[in-house]
Amino acid sequence: GAVVSQHPSWVICKSGTSVKIECRSLDFQATTMFWYRQFPKQSLMLMATSNEGSKATYEQGVEKDKFLINHASLTLSTLTVTSAHPEDSSFYICSATPEDRAILEEQYFGPGTRLTVT
Amino acid sequence: GQSLEQPSEVTAVEGAIVQINCTYQTSGFYGLSWYQQHDGGAPTFLSYNGLDGLEETGRFSSFLSRSDSYGYLLLQELQMKDSASYFCAVRGNAGKSTFGDGTTLTVKP
Numbered sequence: 001g002a003v004v005s006q007h008p009s010w011v012i013c014k015s016g017t018s019v020k021i022e023c024r025s026l027d028f029q030a031t032t033m034f035w036y037r038q039f040p041k042q043s044l045m046l047m048a049t050s051n052e053g054s055k056a057t058y059e060q061g062v063e064k065d066k067f068l069i070n071h072a073s074l075t076l077s078t079l080t081v082t083s084a085h086p087e088d089s090s091f092y093i094c095s096a097t098p099e100d101r102a103i104l105e106e107q108y109f110g111p112g113t114r115l116t117v118t
Numbered sequence: 119g120q121s122l123e124q125p126s127e128v129t130a131v132e133g134a135i136v137q138i139n140c141t142y143q144t145s146g147f148y149g150l151s152w153y154q155q156h157d158g159g160a161p162t163f164l165s166y167n168g169l170d171g172l173e174e175t176g177r178f179s180s181f182l183s184r185s186d187s188y189g190y191l192l193l194q195e196l197q198m199k200d201s202a203s204y205f206c207a208v209r210g211n212a213g214k215s216t217f218g219d220g221t222t223l224t225v226k227p
Contacts, residue, residue, distance in 0.1 A: 032213060043205065044161065044217045057212075093160050097213065106151070107215060112160040 002028045002098050006110035013084055013117055021079045021113045023050075023094030029074035030096035034107070035067075038091040050077040050094075074099070084117040091115075120144045120208050122218035129224045130196055138191045138221045140206035149209040150182050150189045155220070156202045164204075165191065193223070201225045 003026040013019050023033055031052045036044040048069055049057040056069035068080040077096075081088055091114050095107040122142045130136040140150065149168040153161035165173055167182035167189060179192040193200055203220040210216060 034214070043219045046214055046216065049212065049214065095215075106163050106166055109153075109160045109162070 002096075002108045004094065004096055004108045004110040006092075006094060006113050008113060009111060010114040011116070013115070015085055015117055016083055018080055018082045019084055019115060021081070021092055021094075021115075023077045023079070023096070023110050025075045025096045025098075025108075028096075028098035031074065031099055033071060033077040033094055033096040035069065035077070035079050036093045036095065038093060038112075040091075044093065047079075050079075052077075081115065084115070086117045089115055089117045120146075120210060120216035122206055122208060122216065124204075124206055124218040124221050126219065127222045127224070129226065131226050132196055132198060134196050135192065135194045136196060136223065138193075138204050138206075138223070140189050140191070140218055142187050142189075142206070142208050142218075144187075144208050144210055144216070146211040147184070147208060148211075150180070151207045151209060151215065152178075152180050152191045153205045153207060153217075154202050155205065161205060166209075196225050198225050198227070 005024045007022045033050040035047045038044045047062045050069045050071040052071045058064045071077040091112050093112040094110045124140045151166045152164040155161045165180035172181045177194045182189040203222050205217045205220045207215040207217045
């Protein structure tokens with residue numbers, strides 16, 4: 001099956017620093033990847049759509065200058081949380097669908113990255 | 119926009135059958151998915167309905183009625199390991215998914 005990995009699985013950083021999270025599709029190519037954020041006991045909220053070779057599309061209310069997304073290849077998207085603050089502490093999850101499958105079918109989720117900002 | 123409603127909590131005993139309902143209001147709809155998430159883990163795909171009707175995958179089944187904007191996930195022969203959060207999600211325009219708030223299922227012995 002299609003596998004999506006994320007790195008790191010957890011990270012603790014100091015307020016004001018930046019953190020980069022990687023999302024990789026290990027055995028398939030994905031033109032589009034999605035980034036979600038989940039606070040404890042809450043649902044997944046779509047942050048942005050990462051498009052290979054072009055700018056990401058951000059959902060309303062998500063600061064594009066704070067959450068930088070780079071989709072440099074068909075297997076890698078990165079999310080950089082810039083000048084992180086404690087309120088950015090959350091579970092960040094990416095997902096992707098193999099190119100040879102309809103975009104409307106199953107999404108494959110990465111294992112998530114738990115970010116704690118102190 | 120999209121909005122989904124599902125019960126916040128459901129409790130059942132081992133071996134029982136439980137149904138988790140999901141109603142939705144959407145501006146674009148291509149399908150309804152169901153995901154399971156254990157504490158601390160990422161969501162895992164359970165089922166997808168693009169057309170009306172019932173989809174069966176082992177102990178899990180999912181149903182969709184597009185005319186009623188309604189679907190459900192049916193879990194049979196419940197096991198303790200089924201205790202988790204279950205999310206319905208609408209697949210909309212550009213492949214984006216909007217998730218419901220999740221239903222916490224507790225399976226008791």
